[in-house]
């Protein structure tokens with residue numbers, strides 16, 4: 411396999427739990443918001459109605475299920491076997507990154523659903539990486555090499571945009587971003 415193709419495949423493979431957790435949160439989302447509808451000192455919602463317990467639990471569960479499947483079918487480079495710690499960290503981290511982003515969006519006065527280019531597309535990547543690094547630093551450093559990181563940063567905004575346009579048309583998402 412051409413080295414560049416191998417890097418792209420490995421990047422997508424490694425990120426798959428996070429890539430699944432983020433959109434499935436939108437599918438399962440709804441119900442009680444994580445901030446319980448409460449406001450911050452600035453009078454704005456802490457997180458807003460777009461961050462719900464169902465989205466968090468459903469998204470994390472889907473990401474973890476995909477990771478467990480990857481662990482079963484992995485055949486070796488570029489389809490490496492992810493550790494369960496990494497799978498859980500990437501899934502939860504993706505959703506935590508999205509939640510932290512919403513917290514700051516509200517503090518800067520952006521309403522729920524307001525688009526922030528690049529931030530909306532990479533929040534979950536940052537969250538997934540930070541939590542994976544905290545939970546399993548050895549695995550993270552060995553696998554998320556510079557070429558992998560650069561590939562993810564380039565490919566994710568494209569995938570994210572495509573997914574959200576689909577999500578918008580099937581009425582899972584209110585906005586196409």
Ligand code: CTP
Pocket residue numbers: 435436437438439440457458459460461462463464465466505508512515521522523524583584587
């Ligand atoms: N969602 C959820 N719980 C989460 C994450 C997402 O319920 N933890 C659902 C919500 O229905 C949300 C949709 O997925 O509206 C799309 O997610 P996102 O674009 O991240 O939220 P926004 O509604 O755009 O809110 P924000 O401005 O806070 O990003």
Ligand code: MG
Pocket residue numbers: 523524530585587
């Ligand atoms: Mg949004």
